[in-house]
Amino acid sequence: MPINLAHLKSSTFRLSAIYLFLFALSVGAILAYVYWSTAGLLERQSDETIRADVQALADQYRLRGVVGIVDTIRRRVQDEDESTYLLVAPDGRPIAGNLDLWPSQAQGEHGWIEFTTNSKTKTGVKLHNSRAYYTQLPNNYHLLAGRDVNGIRQLGEIFQRTILGAIFITLALGLIGGFWMSRNFLRRVDSITDASRSIMAGDLAGRMPVSGTGDELDRLGHALNQMLDQIERLMAGMKEVSSNIAHDLRSPLSRMKLRVESALRSQDCAQYREALVSALDESDRLLQTFNALLSIARAESGQTREGLQRTDASLVLEDVAELYGPIVEDEGGSLETRIAPDLIVRADRQLLAQAVSNLVDNAAKHGIATGAEGAVIELAAAAEGDSVVISVEDQGPGIPPDQYDRVVERFVRLDQSRTKPGNGLGLSLVAGVMKLHGGQLLFEDNKPGLRVKLVLPRYSGER
Amino acid sequence: MQAIRAIPDESPLQDNMRVLVIEDDRDAASWLVKGLTESGHVADHAADGEEGLALAREGLHDVLIVDRMLPKRDGLSIIRTIRNEGIATPALILSALSDVDERVKGLRAGGDDYLAKPYAFSELLARVEGLGRRKAQETQQTKLKAGELEMDLLTRTVTRAGQSILLQPREFKLLEYLMRNAGHIVTRTMLLENVWDYHFDPQTNVIDVHVSRLRGKIDKGFDEPMLQTVRGAGYMIRAD
Numbered sequence: 001m002p003i004n005l006a007h008l009k010s011s012t013f014r015l016s017a018i019y020l021f022l023f024a025l026s027v028g029a030i031l032a033y034v035y036w037s038t039a040g041l042l043e044r045q046s047d048e049t050i051r052a053d054v055q056a057l058a059d060q061y062r063l064r065g066v067v068g069i070v071d072t073i074r075r076r077v078q079d080e081d082e083s084t085y086l087l088v089a090p091d092g093r094p095i096a097g098n099l100d101l102w103p104s105q106a107q108g109e110h111g112w113i114e115f116t117t118n119s120k121t122k123t124g125v126k127l128h129n130s131r132a133y134y135t136q137l138p139n140n141y142h143l144l145a146g147r148d149v150n151g152i153r154q155l156g157e158i159f160q161r162t163i164l165g166a167i168f169i170t171l172a173l174g175l176i177g178g179f180w181m182s183r184n185f186l187r188r189v190d191s192i193t194d195a196s197r198s199i200m201a202g203d204l205a206g207r208m209p210v211s212g213t214g215d216e217l218d219r220l221g222h223a224l225n226q227m228l229d230q231i232e233r234l235m236a237g238m239k240e241v242s243s244n245i246a247h248d249l250r251s252p253l254s255r256m257k258l259r260v261e262s263a264l265r266s267q268d269c270a271q272y273r274e275a276l277v278s279a280l281d282e283s284d285r286l287l288q289t290f291n292a293l294l295s296i297a298r299a300e301s302g303q304t305r306e307g308l309q310r311t312d313a314s315l316v317l318e319d320v321a322e323l324y325g326p327i328v329e330d331e332g333g334s335l336e337t338r339i340a341p342d343l344i345v346r347a348d349r350q351l352l353a354q355a356v357s358n359l360v361d362n363a364a365k366h367g368i369a370t371g372a373e374g375a376v377i378e379l380a381a382a383a384e385g386d387s388v389v390i391s392v393e394d395q396g397p398g399i400p401p402d403q404y405d406r407v408v409e410r411f412v413r414l415d416q417s418r419t420k421p422g423n424g425l426g427l428s429l430v431a432g433v434m435k436l437h438g439g440q441l442l443f444e445d446n447k448p449g450l451r452v453k454l455v456l457p458r459y460s461g462e463r
Numbered sequence: 464m465q466a467i468r469a470i471p472d473e474s475p476l477q478d479n480m481r482v483l484v485i486e487d488d489r490d491a492a493s494w495l496v497k498g499l500t501e502s503g504h505v506a507d508h509a510a511d512g513e514e515g516l517a518l519a520r521e522g523l524h525d526v527l528i529v530d531r532m533l534p535k536r537d538g539l540s541i542i543r544t545i546r547n548e549g550i551a552t553p554a555l556i557l558s559a560l561s562d563v564d565e566r567v568k569g570l571r572a573g574g575d576d577y578l579a580k581p582y583a584f585s586e587l588l589a590r591v592e593g594l595g596r597r598k599a600q601e602t603q604q605t606k607l608k609a610g611e612l613e614m615d616l617l618t619r620t621v622t623r624a625g626q627s628i629l630l631q632p633r634e635f636k637l638l639e640y641l642m643r644n645a646g647h648i649v650t651r652t653m654l655l656e657n658v659w660d661y662h663f664d665p666q667t668n669v670i671d672v673h674v675s676r677l678r679g680k681i682d683k684g685f686d687e688p689m690l691q692t693v694r695g696a697g698y699m700i701r702a703d
Binding site for chain 2: 280307327330353354361365
C-alpha cells in the first residue's frame, strides 16, 4: 500500500493515534504495576531480610557480646554464600565475616549501600552485587550485613525489557492498525467524494456507494441517495414544467408575431388597429398565465405560510357561491350549496377563495354537459373529525381515475376540455394552495361526474 | 373594432389633477406622463426616491404615483415619511411584487391603492382618478345621485325616475361603488377588489355576469341605458 500523507491527516488516523497513545499509557501503567508488585516486592523482601538479619546479630551482640556475634556470623557465612557479613572492631580491624575490607561508601552510623565484591567459594571466586545495611553497635563495633541482589536485579532487568518490548509492540501494532483503519475509511469516504464529484459534473443518475453493512457511512450514503432521488424528481418536474411553459407561451407569442407582421405588410390602418387589439388580448392572456404560474410557485414554496390566519371557511365559501352562482346559471346549470356554519381553518382568505373559485369555475366549464337541463353543481362543506372537508360535485363527464394525478400538473388539459377556454393551471394552483395550507386535494367519482374534495386541518387555536 | 379605451366626453373639466409620478424607469415614466397629459391632467416626474420625496413634500399634487423600488430611497419610505409629516396626498403604489402580503405592506405604509406591474394604462388612470375624487368627496353622504338613479344608503333603497328597484345586497354594493364613481370608468379589477374584496385574477370574467344582471335590473324598461360598458376598460354609470 502506498504511503499517502492523506492517511496521516485523516480524522480516523488522528483518532486512532490518540487512542493508541492512551492505550500505550495504560499498558505502561499496568506493566509498571506488575513490575512494582514482583521485582519490587522481591527487592523489598530482600531488604526486609537484611534488616531482620542485622537486628538478630545486634541482639546476639547485646546478649552474648562479641563472642556471640562472631560465632553467629561464622555459622551464617558457612551456611549460605549469597550473604555478606562483616564485623569490625573499633580500630577498623575485621573480626568476622566474609568481607576483607569495610566498604569505603559505608560512612556514618548506619545506612544502605550497594557494592561489588568477590567471594571465595569452593569452586573459586564469585562476583557479587551486594546490597547491605550497616550499623554501629555499642562500644564502637561496626556491623554490616548484605545479600547478593544479582538475581533480583536480573529479574528486574528482564521485566524492564519486557515492558519496553510490550509498549513497542503495542505502538507498532496500533500504528499499523490505525493506518489500516483510516485507509479503509478513507477509501469509502473517497468513493463518496468521487461519486458526488461525478454527480456535480452532470451525472444526475449517479448515486453514493453503499456497502450494505448498514453502518454510519451506509446510513449517510442512503440519506444522500434519498436526497438525490428527490432532487432528480424535482429536476424532472422542473424540466417538464419549463418545456410546458415554453410550449404554452410560444404559441400565443408566435400568433401575435404573425398578426403584427401581416398587419405591417398591409399598410392599412384598420388592419393595424385590429392587430394591436389582438396583440393586446394575447398579451393579457399571457400575463394571466404568468400571474397564475407565479401564484402557484408562491403557494408551493410556502413563503406566505406566515400570512395564514384564523378564517371562517363557511363565509369564504358563501362568498364564492354568491360570486359564481350566476356563472353556473349562464352555463345552463345551477349552483347549490350545503355549507355547514362556523368551519374555522387557518388559511389565507384570498388563496382559499381562489382555490374554491377555480373548482367551481372548472365545474361550470367542464361539469355541465352541453344541452343538459337542470344540471346541478353542488358546493358543500362540513367538519369531519379534525378536518374541514370542502367538496365540489358535478354531473358532467368526470375525469378517468388514472388521470387524477396528471390533472394537477401545470398546463395539463385533458383532450375533451381542449376546446374550452383555460390555461391548464387552475388545479395546479388548487394543489399548491392545499400544500401551503397543509391540506389535501382529492378526486372521486361522483357517478356520474366528478367530486373534488379539499381536506383542510381544522383550526385548533395553536400553530 | 372600437377604440380600446374611450375617454368619456362627459369627463368634467374641474376633474383635472396634478399628478406626481415617482418612477425610475424612464420609458415607463414618460409613457405615464404622456398618458396622463393626454387625459387632461398635469404630470410631474421624479426619477429617484430623494427627488420624489422633495417634490411630494411640497404638497402641490392631488395624487402621487409611487414605484415601490427606487434608487436612493424606496417608495414605501417616501409615503411613510410624508404621512408622518401630515401630508395626506393620496398615493398609488406601483410594484412588480404582486403578493397579497406586499399589498398589505404597501397599504400599511400609508398607500391608498396598490397596482401590480404590468398594468394596463386604463386601469392605472381609473385608479388615479378614483383617488383624486376620493380626496374631493371625503364627506359622509347618505344619498347618492346619478342622473335618474337615486340611492339611499340608510334605508338601502334604490329608485330610477321614482320607480323603486329591488337589489340583492351584493348588487346594492356594486351599484353603490359605480355610483360613487359616476361619470368615471371603473375597471373589473377595481370592482373585484372593492365590492368582493378579492385580490386575485379569477380567470373567468365573473364580474361581467354580475354587471349584466345589475344592468338588467336598472336599465330594463328604460330607453337610455345608465350602466355603460367601456370596451377594453370597464364600466361606467352615467353621471347625468
